[in-house]
Amino acid sequence: MGTEAVSARHLEAIWKPHVAVLPSPGLGHVTPLFELALRLVTHHGFRVSFLNITTEASAAQNQLLHSPRLPPDLHIVDLPPADVSTLVSPETTVVARLSIIAQQSLLCLEALLAELTPKPRALIIDLFCTQAFDACKRLSIPTFTFFTPSSHLLAFSLFLPRLDREVEGEFVDLPQPVEVPGCAPIRTQDLLDQVRNRKIDEYKWYLYHLSRLPMAAGILLNTWVDLEPVTLTALREHSFYRQIPTPPVYPVGPIIKEAGAERVAWLDRQPPESVLLVTLGSGGTLSGEQVIELAWGLELSQQRFIWVVRTPSDANACATFFSAGSDADDPKSYLPEGFEERIGERGLVVPSWCPQVEILGHASTGGFLSHCGWNSTLESVANGVPMIAWPLYAEQRMNATMLVEQVGMAVRAGESDGGVIGRKEIEKAVRVMLEGEEGKAVRRKAKELKQRATETLRNGGSSYESLVSLADLWKASCAE
Template sequence: MAAGIFLNTWEGLESCPLRVLREDSFCRQVPAPQIHAIGPLVHEDGDAEGQRSTDVECFAWLDRQPEESVVLVSLGSGGTLTMEQQVEMAWGLELSQQRFLWIVRKPTDASASATFFNVGRDEEDDPTKYLPQGFQEKTREVGMVVPSWAAQVTILSHPSIGAFLSHCGWNSSVESLAKGVPMIARPLYVEQRTNAAMLAEDIGVAIGPTVEEGRKVAGREEIERVVRAVVSGEEGKRKRRRAREIRYSSVESLSAGGSSHASLAAVCEDWKAKCRGCEEV
């Protein structure tokens, strides 16, 4: 019964599926609301006055790193790694010898979405103590670990960020694309797997680790491989160029006359016309 559906996407990102929804003869027979692509909608982080001490330390560290050299590792506020996954992730980052900024959460061997409804309840339990013994000491020169939370959008905007190892939640994916940052796809559950496949295979901005037959998680050597590939390999250069193209399309879509701007403007004009009709009645 809805009059329409707003989607946080844009023509330059998903032109084919949006065209199919509007024009395909089968889709047009389905009694569904009209689709309005009005993205990218990105919630920018708060101003510097609200930064915590860890934020200040984090950005001071980023300022000292070379351009496009750092992998941001952030797997969302609602998802968690198992202990085995976290250990393999840690040693994979160490083996890669690439710079990284890891927003680490306490691992759990329960559901991957175990913390989805518990964000912020375990802040007193330092998640860095669950990292492998000696990991932080071995990576002190190239990496930084931040407990639980950091200003993700602002970090993605920083010139030192060269890749984003993400769980591929849609908000995080849109944030990364709007900032022109290529991705390492590490989905945890439900639609994140579909998003990861789309980002890697259709849009061409991501690469994902593979899980060896007989194993439940991607091993440290595979984490090492994909991190190196995106940060310093030829494949990473292609992904970065594609991510920049998507970023340019996102800016155009929100500009006057752009697809998202026009889509939202058309809805507003429709609302105004209906309001004038009500007043006349």
């Protein structure tokens, strides 16, 4: 009887609709695709093969994907490590590095997909794994892109090949903001890092990947109608995107990391909405001078805070992109002397990492000083927590401007223009967030967006129905 039960479960797993999911390296890419895979398994009855690029995987990535508590229909498939030692160096920039890692790791993709049983009805990739289009075309597997940043960045990215053809010189030297068809213009100072120097490999790799986006059978977006209504309308209706042509667009967000059972006892002792969470993402790092100024700004503000600190790097604002979760910090070695003693019970200094979703969801949390990465932005929105925008790299300046000027749920920490934000500016921003009228206004907006984010993921909500339409498409292909 036991054997028959096992066989029945095995047959049920085989005949469930099967899709594969492939993120590029880096926790910021792995996490949203992993959460999408979980949603397909738990909410839509799929069996998912999650293809894990193991080359230079961080400790945090390995911990996330190899948890013993994964649902039985979510299978982690580790790709063999690739030797990239002769192709990258310490000077190789992040997008170039992860693109090279993905390119070498995916040399085995066609053979791996061919061995999966049953054959996947679709492969879902992120932006930096577009080499998969070629393998999937030969195997007749439809390939969908999960574009994990904002729809505004997608619109700009689809427009970039035309800019590349028509504009001479550097985009950052243009006299006016970049007019993205149907969308808000982008200030040249907000352009993402990958397009600020057209002569380097970083730009060439980015242009390569996004120029292949029209090859996708569809584009999933980690956003929803109420957050980016103008841009989503443009992507679907504007003549420019229709002529490319842009694949069907499916807003399915906010898809964020689920809150676990972790709690921070210190937070339980604080008044409601009184604490500022300060953390700059899994890859974000500050210079030594900026860490000192941030420490003094927090101390001078006299406000409560949790600060996730990380060893400073004067060379690179994303120094821990490939090593998230593996650094062991001693904050006393780089924070101002006596800092922790002076702040006492008012502040909590946490080395390297914190349970961000749990803290954002706690009643005592009243603000979030963030790098404005899209994953963190969505986590803040989903929990109704307003933000102090402190962008560091990639498209984060674009996100910060959108959150401050268009969405209205953030204030700026201050303009650094590549320099250091001073302690007085930081003190002012923290006080504004937790004490001032402007802080109350952005808090009201954040709570309004939280409600809309909750509604869009419910049965009948726009994002829920968008993912249902895709799930039905993949399920229908199983009967063919």
